[in-house]
Amino acid sequence: MTGKDDQVADVSQLTIGVLGGTGPQGKGLATRWAQAGMKVVLGSRSSERAESAAAEIVDQLGTGNITGADNASCAGQADVVLIAVPYDGHGSLLESLREQLTGKIVIDCVNPLGFDKQGPYPLRVEAGSAAQEAENLLPDSRVTAAFHHVSAVHLADVSGSEVDTDVLVLGDDRDATDVVRELAGKVAGMRGIYAGRLRNAGQVEALTANLIAINRRYKAHAGVRVTDVEA
Numbered sequence: 001m002t003g004k005d006d007q008v009a010d011v012s013q014l015t016i017g018v019l020g021g022t023g024p025q026g027k028g029l030a031t032r033w034a035q036a037g038m039k040v041v042l043g044s045r046s047s048e049r050a051e052s053a054a055a056e057i058v059d060q061l062g063t064g065n066i067t068g069a070d071n072a073s074c075a076g077q078a079d080v081v082l083i084a085v086p087y088d089g090h091g092s093l094l095e096s097l098r099e100q101l102t103g104k105i106v107i108d109c110v111n112p113l114g115f116d117k118q119g120p121y122p123l124r125v126e127a128g129s130a131a132q133e134a135e136n137l138l139p140d141s142r143v144t145a146a147f148h149h150v151s152a153v154h155l156a157d158v159s160g161s162e163v164d165t166d167v168l169v170l171g172d173d174r175d176a177t178d179v180v181r182e183l184a185g186k187v188a189g190m191r192g193i194y195a196g197r198l199r200n201a202g203q204v205e206a207l208t209a210n211l212i213a214i215n216r217r218y219k220a221h222a223g224v225r226v227t228d229v230e231a
């Protein structure tokens, strides 16, 4: 193995906000971070939906420092904010939260995909990727991209199972990508790997179409593993 990276960011005191935290992906990651003892705020267009999703997680785990709020309040309370809404709502949501997200690490996990008779395919995004679109919309935030290939089904299964996958982390701010790698590492079984600058996010988002095709053929919830790297 090569490439041991000794830098460790301390993320234990951070509050993680999850916009779109009522959906399977946001709720799943929130559950795993809460399970790891992190403070989490779920966001939604409806504070009631967010509160009820947070209560479900506490019920499921039997514990958890997790609350719900509307997306703006969630973004305002958090130190690091995961964007887990469909691509359709991505641009307008980020535009509306520019102020609350100023200075913060933003993690974009959005996969702009279409589906037709042949299955999933990547949508063309003018900015190059959803993550680059986020960076354009949030010039005063520290935008990263990660968690595109993590199965929400595996995240939801907290009955002792680890989430057996690597997480490709992209971004132009080294400290921000280190924080996101550590957040990935908080989930049992998961490992965060730096995978390049944000301009390379397009193919990472697009690779999800291949993973969905794999899942359909092999009846799986596949993730990715990077070989020969110790991180």
Ligand SMILES: NC(=O)c1ccc[n+]([C@@H]2O[C@H](COP(=O)([O-])OP(=O)(O)OC[C@H]3O[C@@H](n4cnc5c(N)ncnc54)[C@H](OP(=O)(O)O)[C@@H]3O)[C@@H](O)[C@H]2O)c1
Pocket: 019, 020, 021, 022, 023, 024, 025, 026, 043, 044, 045, 046, 049, 050, 083, 084, 085, 086, 087, 088, 089, 090, 093, 109, 110, 111, 112, 147, 148, 149, 150, 151, 152, 153
């Ligand atoms: N599901 C997966 O396995 C998976 C894996 C990797 C990455 N992702 C990515 O993660 C993101 C979320 O996936 P998901 O499956 O959790 O999606 P989802 O269930 O379709 O949406 C998540 C939440 O986003 C909110 N939302 C829906 N439409 C919105 C809009 N137009 N504007 C603002 N908020 C909106 C909804 O919450 P409220 O109604 O409560 O506001 C919804 O519960 C997607 O971009 C997807 O590509 C998903």
